[in-house]
Every structure is written in structure tokens, then in C-alpha cells.
Amino acid sequence: MTTVTQDIQPILKKYPNARRDSLITILQEVQDAQGYVSKESVIAIGQYLRLPASKVFGVATFYNQFRFHPTGRFHVQVCRGTACHVKGSLSLLDTVKKDLKILPGQTSRDRMFSLEVVACLGACGLSPVMCVNGEFFARMTPTRARKLLDGCRKEAVQS
Amino acid sequence: MFTIEVDSKTVETNGSETILSVCKREGVHVPTLCHMEGFPPSGACRLCMVELEGSSGLVPSCSFPVTKGMKIKTRSPKVLAARRTIVELLLSNHPDDCLYCSRNQRCDLQTLAAEFGVRERHYIGKKNNRDMDVSSPSIVRDPDKCVLCGRCVRVCEEIQGVSAIDFIHRGPKAVVGTAFETGLNVSSCINCGQCILVCPTAALTEHSYLAEVVAALSDPNKFVVVQHAPAVSVTIAEEFGIKPGKDADGQMVAALRKLGFKRVFDTSFTADLTIMEEGSELVKRIQSGGTLPMLTSCSPGWIKYVEQFYPDFIPNLSTCKSPQQMMGAVIKTFFAQREGLDPSKIVSVSIMPCTAKKFECAREEMGRDYVQDVDYVLTTRELGQLIRMFGVDMMEVEPDRADTPFGMRSTAGKIFGATGGVMEAAIRSAYFLLTGKELKELRVQEVRGLEGIKEAKIKIGDLEVGVAVASSLKNAAQLLESVRAGRKDIHFIEVMTCPGGCIAGGGQPLHGDQNAIKARMQALYQIDRDETLRVSHKNEDVARLYQEFLGAPLGEMSHKLLHTHYHKREVLV
């Protein structure tokens, strides 16, 4: 716990006399540095800005960009933008949720997978789109999604 | 000053108010949900919409300022339709649970639906099925019944300065919750229940222990006794539709007996005892250079607040337990011995105006050998429920009196129920303890009334004692900050967690507005005017308890049973 809190002190120090209007920027920087916003970070940020933890968390959850769990070894993004929606991304997401047994925003217990829903990946021509660790997968179907995730599992066993 | 027109009637306004406040003054009914008297408008619910001539849409009256010559319609078909739609939308994802709901017949949402004559489901939304939070010993949250009006969030932040809860997520996923959506029990919530009082629905309710109490009452192997706090007798009648300000002490005592409690004690007795201990502690601190200002310790929400947010002030807290816990302690020791009862057979119930008392009685400091001194705390509202459940007609019973050996109380103990009451009682007795004489004027006007912070300088012999009284934790924090910043002229601070004191506690009857709180306060001071025993140090039963059992104030036995220590708490979230 202490290590994480210490980690963000250098970030906080960059904002002397910061007030609540710096909250989003600080949250972003913390997430960039750690991959997610931990409970300890929320409390530390709150103490630094003299804001209650509930407020910091409330603001952070208002924006979809923040994660509160560390990402898994495979970070899976499913696009739910308009184009992808039209091409059936809802059932795609459903398949992925069931396959991974986690909800968007969560990370599996073994830290293997994390799931995120994004608004538009900017690749509408390839819709519906999924993304694993930054790599795009075009014109996905539920079957192909399951194969893709199995591939990840195999990769993990081999390495 | 100018005039505006409300429903074709010309009315005057000072020009710097909202449409809603004009309507209220003129007796024009405008329904509201998120609006809170004395708070800036939040404009969240839109229920208060009215039609403004010359403007295409409707405007929210709670936040819309009056302008010269404006013409308002509050009951046009357009207005009524819009309001009804809002209510219907609120109902669309609401669990239709009224018959099974603790707020049935006391629910603002239900009232609105009834007032608007909602008869059909025009909108069918997805029900949420979120988990209830029953983790706290004091407060239960049912997010499915929340209409996101935000009143609880504001009270928690702006009155209590706690901010245990806030809006989390957004859009259809929005909920009111704690950071990381943990249970309230590990949050910074101090259990005050003020959020319950402002919640229009059953999204926030007390953690009820009625079932446990009913079970104990029907168990022949248990000896069930009850104590009732000073502020309960002046509010319980409201549970039965009587208007605020009635003291129903005798009837309530009689009703408690009819419910099956073997002994009925008045917590005001141990309020007197508290004064003997706390007064002596104050005198000792002043005379021996102890930590000052001393802070009162009878309000458990405040104690948790200090432990979490002002741990450096823990040495300032009086070591006295609260009157509830003192009563609990003498019941399971002195009373048990006197009656030849096995303390483990005694079930000690307490009727409190307070939800934080439920938390307090379960604190590990508050018992011996893993046995709690007070087993169950019921709020005034729960007592009302119990009386109805057992079909006792409280307003018709023959009044009765509290039981020996704690049968006597002074009115000083009774006024504990209002902000400033503990202070006034303490001043009366501290004066006697220090000078051996009685105060000429027992009434200490400076510490009475509903202001958030009150101060006075009291001359005791050649000592000038500075006292301050705060109710609501935001106000208390303000005093602590001034002490931190170096103020030295205050010796003693009384803090009540709830604004107005226990008469406005989180366990009191719902819908108690400022006027109700004033009436409750008046009822307490009326008792102080009417009766003759007005100082704690003349309570003969308290004196006898010292003689037969406790020894002297601050003595060894007192120390063991009536005092405690508090510790710093890490706030988890």
C-alpha cells in the first residue's frame, strides 16, 4: 500500500497549491504512470487536494477513461461506438464478458484479462472492432472473439 | 420591491428571491424533491417546474429568480403534465415495493404519485437489482429506491462535513455511494442518520433491531429492560400524528411497560450522572492544568468524527461515556446485583433519537467480558413501529413513572436533548462544585437556541470560564479550527452531531422541519421551567448510587464503569 502512495507523491508535487480543478489532470497522470487509479491513489489525491475520497471517486467514475483495477496481462477493448454497434458489437461484448467471466472495468482474478468498453476506436471501416494490448482485430464475430481469447491463453501457457 | 403575477394573482416580492419562495409565502403549492430549505438550489429533479409567460419551456421555480412583471402559472395543464411525467419516469425503474417498504405511507415519492393521480405505467424501465448495503450497524442503503435527488449527499457534505457519500458513475449507471462503492461500515460515515431524515424514499433507513427486541421480549429466560433518552419523550407523540412539542413522558413509560419491558429507566438519570463525572473532570482539568478545552463525549457521531478527522483532539475529549452507556453499565452491574439477576440474562434495550447510538453500543470499549452493556438500540421511529405493532394505544394509557433505583432525574439531565443542554446542566453543577453555592439564575440563555455556534463567558467565583456550543459537525470543525489556530479563551466545548441536538437526531420522526424542532426544544425547556429539581448534583438517586456503589465521582469504580478512551481511526475511504 505504502509503495503505491509513495509512487504518486512525485506527481502530486508537480502541482503545488493545487485545487480541485487540477483533479482530472492529476487522475490522468496517475493512471498513465500506474495503468489504473488505485484506492490508495484516490485517498492520497484526496488528502492532497483536501477533497473527500468519495468526491474524488465520484469525479473519476464520471469519466469513462479511468480504470480502478490494474490491467490484466491481456487488456481487451471492445468498441461500442455507433458503427460497431450497427455491426453487432453488443453480442460481441456479451460473448467476451461470458468468456472472460468479468465485466467491463474489471480484471480477472488471475490478472490474465482485463476488459474495457470504448466509445469508438477510430477504425469504423473495420467494424466491429476489438483490440488486445493495442493490436486491432477487424470484423469480429463471437466465434472469432472466442478464438482470439483462447489464443491469448495459449500464448500465456507457452511463454 | 416589485410585483409579479402568480396564477393571475398579483403578489409582491422583494425582487431578490426565487419563484418558489414567493409561491411558498403565498401558500401556492409547488411540489419539490431536490430542494432543501436553507441550501442553494441544485435544480436536479425538475419537479418544481412552472410555466413562465413568454418563455417556451417550463422553468424550475426553486432556482429561477423573479423578474419584474413576470407571469407565472403553477397549475396549468402543461405544468401538471410535465410534473406527472417526471414522477412517472422516477417510478419507471422503481421497485414497486410499497407494501413491503419501511417508508410505506411516509414516503415522499409515494405521496407525489398519489397527489398526481398516477394510475398507469406509461414508462417501463429496467429494474436495477442493486445490492443493499447492510454493512453499517446504523444505516441501511437500498440504491434501487434512490431517486438521485442528492439531498443526502448535500447534508453529509454541507452540514456534517463528512462526505461519506457522493454521486458515483453517470447516466443510467449513476448511484449515490461511497468511494470504491464499499460498505458504509468501512467508510468515513459517522452514522448520524441526517441523510435518512432528508431522503424522500426508503433508499436510506436505519438498521432496525426490532426483530431482535421482539424476540427478546417473548423469551421467558430474558429479563428485558429499557432506557429512553431525554429527547424521545418530546417527539414520540409525533409518531402518532400529534403535532410537535408534546411531552408524552408518562404515557411513553406506561406504553413501554405494556410492551413487556420489565423495567423502564430514563437516560436523563445517567445524564445527571454524566454531569457529576464530566463536571468533576472539567474542574479537575482546570485546576490541575489538564488538556483544555475539554470536549463533550456524549454524541457518538462526533466521537467517530474526532477519531477520524481530528485525532490530535482525542486528549481533549472527556473520558466520560455517554449517558446511554453509563446507564448500560450500571444496569448490568449495580442493578443486576441489587436484583440478584445474572447480567447475562438481562437484555438492555435503549430508545434513542439517534442512529449513531447503534454504532456506539457495539463499540468494543462499551462492555465487559465480551458482553455489551447496551444490547439493542431502537430509534424513536422504531419505538413508534413497535407500539403500533403491539397495538398499544399510547395516547390513551394512564401515565406512569420511571423505575427505581434510577427513578429520579433533574431537568438538567432532561435538557440534554437540545443543543446547549449539556452545557447548561454542566454550568449549573460546575458552579456548585467550585463554589459550594448554587447559581442564582439557573437559566443560561446564551447557550440556548438553534444557532450553530453559541459562546458564553461564565463567572464562577473569580474564575472566568469560556464555553462554546456547536451543533452539526461542520460547526464543530469550525470551533476546532479556531482552537488549532491558537484560541485559548475556551475551556469547555459541547458538541452535538445533529443540527439542533438530539431533538433533531437521525432517529427522530420524519418530516420534522425547523418549526417542529423549535417546538420540541420548547417542550424540553418547559419541563425545566415547570419542575423543581433543576440541578444534577441534587439528584438523590444519583447520590445514593455513589454511596452504595460507585464511591465518588472520578473514583476507581467510576473509572472502571463510566469512563473510557478513544483511539485514532484510519479512514478507509
Ligand code: SF4
Ligand atoms: S420508497 Fe416509497 S415508493 Fe418506493 S417502495 Fe418504498 S414506499 Fe414505495
Ligand code: SF4
Ligand atoms: S449517516 Fe451521516 S455521515 Fe453517514 S452518510 Fe448519512 S449523513 Fe453522512
Ligand code: SF4
Ligand atoms: S439516497 Fe435518498 S436522499 Fe440520497 S439521492 Fe437517493 S433518494 Fe435522494
Ligand code: FES
Ligand atoms: S464505432 Fe467502433 S471503431 Fe468507430
Ligand code: FES
Ligand atoms: S425542486 Fe426544483 S429542481 Fe428539484
